[in-house]
Amino acid sequence: MLAKLYHTNTRLLRYMILPVLAMILTHLVAYKKLPFDPEYQFPLLTFSFVLLICAICCEANFICYGEMRKKYSKQDFNSRSITTQLLISGALTAIVFGLLIYSINYFVFGVVTPLTRFLSSLLIAELIILLETLYFITRDLYLSQNTVESVPSKATWQIVNGRKTQLIEEEDIAYLFSQSGLVYLITNSGRKILTQFNSFNEVKNNYNLDSFFQINRQYLIKLHAIDTVMKEVNQKLQIKLSPSAPEIPAAAMISRYRSVDFKKWMTQ
Structure with missing residues (x-):
């Protein structure tokens, strides 16, 4: 009731x-x-x-x-x-x-x-x-x-690509990258893995993302993946990520509207 x-x-x-x-x-x-x-x-x-x-x-x-x-x-x-x-x-x-x-x-x-x-x-x-x-x-x-x-709190992610299933420990994930309806997982060693997800919302429905922060529409990152943070004009922030991955820009921008939440997340 x-x-x-x-x-x-x-x-x-x-x-x-x-x-x-x-x-x-x-x-x-x-x-x-x-x-x-x-x-x-x-x-x-x-x-x-x-x-x-x-x-x-x-x-x-x-x-x-x-x-x-x-x-x-x-x-x-x-x-x-x-x-x-x-x-x-x-x-x-x-x-x-x-x-x-x-x-x-x-x-x-x-x-x-x-x-x-x-x-x-x-x-x-x-x-x-x-x-x-x-x-x-x-x-x-x-x-x-x-x-x-x-939302299951899983320490191990199951990444399915065709008939192949990979098990990735959450602590080995640096960040996620979304482009053209595809979501890629980037590991701490720089491996770029295509996932079965089409959006970050699908990822959120399957895994607990409390340790991640979505800096824009394309990047969902962990704290340890941040190499440098630089201030840009209009209070924007440029984030350089590490490790880099093939065909994925290593730098990402955060709008001034998200920068306040981002700074708060970094200090937690």
Whole structure:
């Protein structure tokens, strides 16, 4: 049941829950009447605005969470990053919710929301966003753990080329090179071996690549394969690899967008 919930499309799940949530908040917080109360009329306008506010706040939090997750690798998914995420989500919700509430009440209904009512409504909004963010965090932790478990951690690589199978110890691999849908393995001794893989993604699906770093679309390298690192213009880096291999350039460029992560990886 838990696995099925975590694999459910997040936006689809939100679109299913938000109308129900907006209906509850409309009747208990905004309209303060239930269907069996005297003189009850369905508050369509209020319901529409509550649904709109909930949708915008949740969507803003969803985008914010996605951007924050891009800054942290699986190894950085710790208590500090989680606390930072919760604080940023809370602050963003307060800003977005405040702008929406005061704007709608002032420009649509012509009233200024009392501070006490605003704070009580904000508390409910923060609780909703907190639950949504905790769902995202537990989902990603669950999925990352299962992904790590599903990728075999093999010390020996099996390289199949036609009817021939070679066994290569992972510690003997210097780097991988991809070109025209072919992936080559370069050993520490400079041997160039054609693999059965067509992309780095296929390699990742079969072997644990925690000790590798993808510097660009063509190179997936190990730390010991780096000979020199030179700074180029526009904060780019040029990496000279060792050993060299036939018909494979010994130098590779890293864009300034990847250079920060590369420097961090080198110091680990």
